[in-house]
Amino acid sequence: MTINLFKYAAPTAFYPAAGRLIPWFGGLALILILFSLYWGFFETPERLGGSNPQKEYYRIIFIHVPAAWMSMWLYLVLAAWSAIGLVFNTRLSFMMANAVAPTGAIFTFIALWTGAFWGRPSWGTYWDWDPRLTSELILFFLYIGYIALHSAIDDTRRADRASALLAIVGLVMLPIIFWSINCPDPNQCAALHQRSSLSNIESNILTAMLTMTLGFWLYSFATSFARLRGIILLRESDSGWVRKIVEREART
């Protein structure tokens, strides 16, 4: 069976499809997040590291790292949909970029917030001007800038295209953020934040962390689609099919 994916580039076709997909993504996200919370709390070691172990509080990792990953990934998604929208001039791409942005901003905020709580017991400070923390903060500003620019322009077409261009320009910051975490040469970047060390992590911790990442990813799908449906209804509000939906909702 082949599915014509381009059919779903039309808001008319995508609206009901997204509606059917949301419960699946949402439900799976809930299951995965609950599973990884269970696994992270009860199946993992109580302390981390050798001579100066991190005790129970290291479990923040299960929220912190997946949220940081999602914050970068969603910016990439945002910029990709913006680029597709600018190149092919498709309405839905801009709406998609628009729908992803708040979720990305929230994940960036969560990464910063949980990082602060983790920093307090392990480094003795909520915040430090370390390249990794600072670059994540810049990412947060980029999301806020995108949302602010879009909401400042009344003309939808101009708002879409202008903020899409901004998202693509902001993309230059993404490698900086990525390599400030995965620094190729540790001597080059003295920092408080530890390097990414996925390869030598304990397998139970890794399981919980990756499940949480998958859960967060599906959650992003669910929320973005829900937001997207709202945006579609708002923008297509003078078309016939939207009016039919509104009438049907009003009756039930």
Place this chain on the structure above:
Amino acid sequence: MLKVFGCILGRDITLALRRRTDVLTTLFFFIIVVSLFPLGVGSEREMLRELGPGVVWVAALLASMLALERLFAADFDDGTLEQMMLTGQPLALLVLAKIVAHWLLTGLPLVFIAPLVGMQYHLSDGAIWIMMASLAVGTPILSLLGAIGAALTLGLRGGGILLSLLILPLYIPVLVYGSGAVAVSMIEIADTQPYFYLLGAFLLLALLFAPLASAAALRISVE
């Protein structure tokens, strides 16, 4: 093509020199911001020496941002901008000429006023030279990146505040390496080399991409 570039450059500079207050306002804004800090944080020699590079660079960032709003606004209001877009010349080139003019009028004066500011903060002679050099390499980047934001927020209500929200995050690398160079120069002048390499790399990248992005942004804003 060079002729068009020179034409726009000459026009913008002539226009600005007819109204000198615009240029001087930016310069005096820079001086006032820099002079406020010692009054706010205390005037101890050692502390000022440590704060100096960062304060000067932050003030340069704000001053260049303040002037950005005017980069396209006047031409947009009287329709010149639309005429420029209708000419057969590449828009990116025209934008680049406008950016260069903007930098000559707002960035370059900051470079020359820097020694005065350096003395206010008791910086050593070597550090002052490095500060001038880092501003000379860094302020063009600010004008180039800022042009993108100025083009995107063209004609919007509250454009100035929005502009700062969009552009300041992108300025951060320039700020870090620009003030870093000056701070390092107080310890060992030779160690500033990597900072200048990085600033130079930023400048080349910005020179290549910023006019194109600004031109695209102008097309979006004016259409």
